[in-house]
Amino acid sequence: MVRSRGAGIAGLTIAVVATVVMAPSASAAVEGAWWAPGPRIVAAAIASTSAPTTLVATARATYWVNPATGEMAPTGLRSPATAVAVTAGGTGVAALRDGSVQIVAAGGTGPVLATLATPVRALAAAGTPAAPLAIAATSRGIWLLRPRRQPLRLVAGVATAVIAPVLPGLPWWALVNGRLYGSRDGTVWGAARHTAPLPPTSHILVELGDGTVLAAEPSGLVLASSARGLVPDLQILPSGGLAGVPEPTGLTAVGSTSAYLATRGFATLLTPDDGYDWYRAAPSELPSTIEAVASVGPVFASRQPHGDVVAAGPARLYIHRLQSLPAPPVYIGGTATLELAGTAATTFAAILVGLSGLALLGPRRRRSRFTRPV
Numbered sequence: 001m002v003r004s005r006g007a008g009i010a011g012l013t014i015a016v017v018a019t020v021v022m023a024p025s026a027s028a029a030v031e032g033a034w035w036a037p038g039p040r041i042v043a044a045a046i047a048s049t050s051a052p053t054t055l056v057a058t059a060r061a062t063y064w065v066n067p068a069t070g071e072m073a074p075t076g077l078r079s080p081a082t083a084v085a086v087t088a089g090g091t092g093v094a095a096l097r098d099g100s101v102q103i104v105a106a107g108g109t110g111p112v113l114a115t116l117a118t119p120v121r122a123l124a125a126a127g128t129p130a131a132p133l134a135i136a137a138t139s140r141g142i143w144l145l146r147p148r149r150q151p152l153r154l155v156a157g158v159a160t161a162v163i164a165p166v167l168p169g170l171p172w173w174a175l176v177n178g179r180l181y182g183s184r185d186g187t188v189w190g191a192a193r194h195t196a197p198l199p200p201t202s203h204i205l206v207e208l209g210d211g212t213v214l215a216a217e218p219s220g221l222v223l224a225s226s227a228r229g230l231v232p233d234l235q236i237l238p239s240g241g242l243a244g245v246p247e248p249t250g251l252t253a254v255g256s257t258s259a260y261l262a263t264r265g266f267a268t269l270l271t272p273d274d275g276y277d278w279y280r281a282a283p284s285e286l287p288s289t290i291e292a293v294a295s296v297g298p299v300f301a302s303r304q305p306h307g308d309v310v311a312a313g314p315a316r317l318y319i320h321r322l323q324s325l326p327a328p329p330v331y332i333g334g335t336a337t338l339e340l341a342g343t344a345a346t347t348f349a350a351i352l353v354g355l356s357g358l359a360l361l362g363p364r365r366r367r368s369r370f371t372r373p374v
Contacts, residue, residue: 036318036319038310038317041058041063044291046084046293046317053090056072062081067319080096081095083121084123085124089129093134101115101116113132118140119139132146135164135186136151141154144187158177160176162174166253172186175202177200179195180192220235246265246288252295262290267288291314292311292312295308295309
């Protein structure tokens with residue numbers, strides 16, 4: 001199904017222990033099903049945001065959706081959107097088919113930021129409701145869009161992806177002609193150093209809360225940032241028969257080290273540890289094809305992170321509610337010593353097995369963020 005570099009039985013044992021002990025919000029549990037059915041709409045794009053509601057674009061209209069309640073509200077845009085974004089403060093931005101990029105307020109539409117000559121392929125936004133900053137990716141480059149100002153082209157070329165920082169202090173990122181570009185403030189951009197270009201059609205890019213960057217190629221190869229730039233991390237294997245390799249369709253970050261990958265063929269995959277390990281994320285509850293995926297809510301909060309992962313199936317949305325795993329049990333009475341001794345022995349044995357396997361496999365490469373995005 002999937003292959004991740006440096007993964008084996010021993011490594012998997014350590015990964016599972018680390019997931020439960022160190023990252024409770026990364027593989028969050030839900031009561032009952034992992035994924036719950038959501039609104040019956042066929043989504044073409046979903047905006048990731050730390051706000052409680054998000055924009056969902058379909059082939060005919062664009063809606064505000066609250067994943068926690070399942071409520072939907074039309075935006076009133078005059079035509080369908082090709083790309084959507086929502087700031088942390090809840091300000092929406094939508095790029096329409098005619099090239100116009102418009103503010104979308106919760107109670108209706110807002111001003112048009114700009115009308116570009118080519119349709120927008122991807123959109124990212126940040127800033128306050130009074131002064132939003134939007135970056136649009138088009139076939140002619142990436143553009144800076146601000147209220148009451150002329151659009152400014154920042155990088156020329158065929159732009160396929162752009163993402164805003166998920167936390168203060170992290171950079172913006174974009175793909176232009178397959179090359180990775182970064183910016184500290186969204187206004188001045190430069191090519192990332194020591195990074196080989198991706199195929200020009202690559203359009204899937206995400207930044208985790210710890211600064212790790214993940215990208216996916218149409219061939220099913222997932223790359224992750226390291227001290228050597230973007231390096232191969234996961235190769236999705238063929239799903240069987242004549243289907244070929246499932247194509248990645250989206251990536252969304254959940255917390256500091258976790259991400260969900262949407263595919264056409266393997267539903268969703270989850271990494272809880274910056275891409276070292278990947279797992280099928282409850283495929284029995286999802287259709288095999290997921291066209292888009294996004295995280296909504298304060299999934300990067302330093303205290304009690306929570307929110308939802310929204311996945312777009314062929315006929316409806318699916319919602320996964322992030323929750324913390326239960327706290328370790330507290331033992332009282334005469335069995336406490338025996339219970340704790342058994343737990344310690346089991347954990348120690350698992351660690352020994354894992355370390356032995358890692359010694360055979362060799363050291364894993366060191367994850368790191370790009371120190372100089374521009």
